Amino acid sequence: LGSWGRVYTVVILYLATLITLFWFFGKAWS
């Protein structure tokens, strides 16, 4: 995948996306 650096970047972006989705999920249903 090019290098491990890219893999780690993808994991960090994934975490940020997950937290954002959870935040919207909480806003939508509470």
Add this chain to the structure above:
Amino acid sequence: MRPLDWVVMVLTITVIVSYGLWRARGSDTTDKYLRAGRTMPWYAMALSIMATQASAITFISTTGQAYVDGMRFVQFYFGLPLAMIVVSLTAVPTFHRANVYTAYEYLEKRFDSKTRTLVSIIFLIQRGLAVGLALAAPAIVLTVLLGWPDRITTLVMGGIVIGYTVFGGVQAVTWSDFQQMLIMMCGLGTALIIAIHLLPGDIGLAGALTVAGAAGKINPVTTSFSWVDRYNIWSGLFGGMFLALSYFGCDQSQVQRYLTGSSIAQSRLSLLFNAVAKIPMQFMILLTGTVVFAFFTFIQPPLLFHPGDMARLRQSPDYPNLQQKFDSAFRARTDAATRMVRGEQSRAEFQAAQQDIDDTRKAAQKLTGGNDTNYIFLHFVTNYLPPGIVGLVIAAILGAAMSTISGEVNSLATVSVIDIYKRMVHSSAADRHYLWISRAATAFWGVYAVVTAQFAKNLGSLVEAVNLLGSFFYGGILGVFALAMYFPRVGANGAFIGVLAGEAAIFALHFTGAASFLWYNVVGCIVVIVTGVLIGGARPEEP
């Protein structure tokens, strides 16, 4: 438990253990027995890492926690992916290149034998206390709900774990974990789908979320900060990251999972899979608890989920009054929830009724002195899920317990043999000697777990005590490994005195009550690093 449930449960566990033993055939050297000869693929290690972390109590009490406190517990895992990246970058290549069996063996290569021995002994005490609890916890809950005799439950579970762990070593542990994790996901997914289907009428998942949201249960991200609040995004990202760094980077029960990797890349991939899968898994467990909450909004639950506490409550003169209040609050809440799902304005009525229910339950728990969080999910499973599925969920919970215990017993034996016996007692025997000593040490720790589980009766306070004990020592150990990997100028004396200073800081923090336990690691680790760097204790020059 109906006959079909017993068939499903026994068959599932038999297949898991048989497969693990079959994959472990030929573990005839110490290297194969303790490190799988470094042949493991990433997917086996990945699921083994997850299965070792997910114990029965994770399964049972996380769902209950969502019912009582909502989904904010998921934030506890926000720091885990960041920790997985740090461990992949540093600990994985360091341990692989040092060609070690245990994380603590590396500390002697980097510092000296006293640092290695100190950290090994801390690990043995800490994990030794936790392993009996991992076995006792599901046995206590199953005893209460299904009437299983707890002594026999712990003996049978412990016996199965000892059997495959002694015989097959780390390969049997890893491949059994692999299967157990798959069964856990199946059991959990099935329970969630059926819980949604069991919701009355046309409620559905959207209706369930509306109800749970109005009760304040849909709170997966809380941005307010407090030093003493356990679960918010900040304590999750920072405290959770340090806790995960300690657990995955310095605790042999996890380090041993990825030391079996066939290469650095395979070990890294296993940790990064965990980074990606862990938060969604915890979210699903919490979502299941939330749906169970919605289910019990429409189907009347008992006032308390612990049958023993409920029986004690019935003896109290306050019981009729409490039950009456609970019944009328439940009816008001159901009525308000039904109208709310239809789109009518009844949110305030719903919340008032929910508050009445919470107050009544609190008053009842005050009278009985018990906490029923661990009994909510299994009450739902055993009373409402169809035959066969109950057996699958119970097998998943037993599998969760066994995968955690086997990993802990396996790592306790490895540290006992490699860091204590081979280092201090008998350092130049043949490989076959160490293989048999490893088998004996595995059997010893397995029996030890079964014996200590017999004495664990008061579950809630025990879980808290073991978690607290873990947080006392994790910060210090993490600090030592951080010094070892990032501060090449710090030598043995700096590390040793650093640990003692870090531990002193953690105990001071605990006894002054200045911060929640998630912060102990952060403070302890920083004190170790600062002390180590200040003292230095420069490494001896290479001759």
